[in-house]
Amino acid sequence: MKALIVDDDLALSDVVSFTMRRAGFDVITAHDGRSALERWEAEDPDIIILDLNLPKLDGLSVCKSIRDEGDTPIIILSVRGDEEDVVKGLELGADDYIVKPFSPRQLVARAEAVLRRAKSAPVTPGPMSAGDFMLDPARNDVRIGDDDNIQLTQLECRLLEVLMLNSGQVLTSASIIDSVWGSEGADRVMLKQLVYRLRRKIESEPSEPVHLITISGVGYSFEV
Amino acid sequence: MKALIVDDDLALSDVVSFTMRRAGFDVITAHDGRSALERWEAEDPDIIILDLNLPKLDGLSVCKSIRDEGDTPIIILSVRGDEEDVVKGLELGADDYIVKPFSPRQLVARAEAVLRRAKSAPVTPGPMSAGDFMLDPARNDVRIGDDDNIQLTQLECRLLEVLMLNSGQVLTSASIIDSVWGSEGADRVMLKQLVYRLRRKIESEPSEPVHLITISGVGYSFEV
DNA sequence: TGAACCTGTTACCATCTTGTGACCCATCTG
């Protein structure tokens, strides 16, 4: 998750950045309105923490511009006494606001709440099956036939999910990496390692895999 | 959904009523503190929009009375400069507040957010059961099978409530925190601690839980 | 006032996860 922090008060900006980083966000910062828009376009963050009082281009204009061209969730930072601007901001489509001074915890809680609301689509990743495999992405586990459930790590689970979704098809390493690691990216070595670890859990003879098949020079394929 | 609007400013009251009606609420109104309590008892609304500045019986007293006898969600309307009273109101158990002037959109959004929160952890004090567990949210206690009742703290009770309501499903830490702590927020450490304390009360072998299950990297799940 | 309790905080520890480097083998190629 990537957060864009926009605040011209450097001290506060640092506090906010630190808080968000500790909560697991990648943080980008901007200190005036114009650069905020630039960073937004360049980095495509998942959420924006936006101070209203900005040099060069005020927060409300930033808010409006972003809403005109996209739907990145926005949380407004306002000082007490600024209620009018907050209302304008919310009317412009901001998702929530926090009045300074605020507790770091509140900030994180609101950010996560807004994000959860925004991506309400992939809510219930219901169990899926392919052949003998029953995968439950919510629980990170898989059951093969009538055996006991096998606990997977998150990465293993996402890898198996991608493969099972495209059962029988050959997926290139690049596309698998894209699906599993997302925008962060990863190299082939990491995928190789992950495949190895997953095989040890789901293949009865890991050195002679029958489900997670290597297509040399291309990628991998899941066979039932 | 039934909303009780309490405001002595008739013009504003009309605006609020109209907004809420348009959003699909049935609206009841009251214009002073005393009649507010009467309407509340008579109509049992799902949510209350409460102005603090009221004749006959001020908003904070109304808030307190309602909280003493029930748990209908309350959103406080306050004017600028009233922050002290807002804080008092929140301490008395109000669920959220809005500073005038506010946008209709904001009002509806907040009302729905509060209701969503209330629904996900319904404080409606009806006893509920899941498997061997009989939880009484009104009493903050739980009975497992034929054992003696176990007294819980408020937080423990709300946690168990949320989990039992979604028995068998995996809940993420963030959503649990949202349901248990509400807008105040909390971090994962606090949840971890709460889970630990609850387990010591409801699990016969707290170090090997069979009901309150950890889904590593995701959250927790209640299993019967 | 004082005791009991609730809850947030900090600390410590064990375990798990995951990225990284190393090494091996098979295959391909000049």
Place this chain on the structure above:
DNA sequence: CAGATGGGTCACAAGATGGTAACAGGTTCA
């Protein structure tokens, strides 16, 4: 044949994660 390439296997370490415990401030209640 020598070297390059792709892939499997293993071990290690930093960091994340979660369970446990002790403590402190605050509240409640007698």
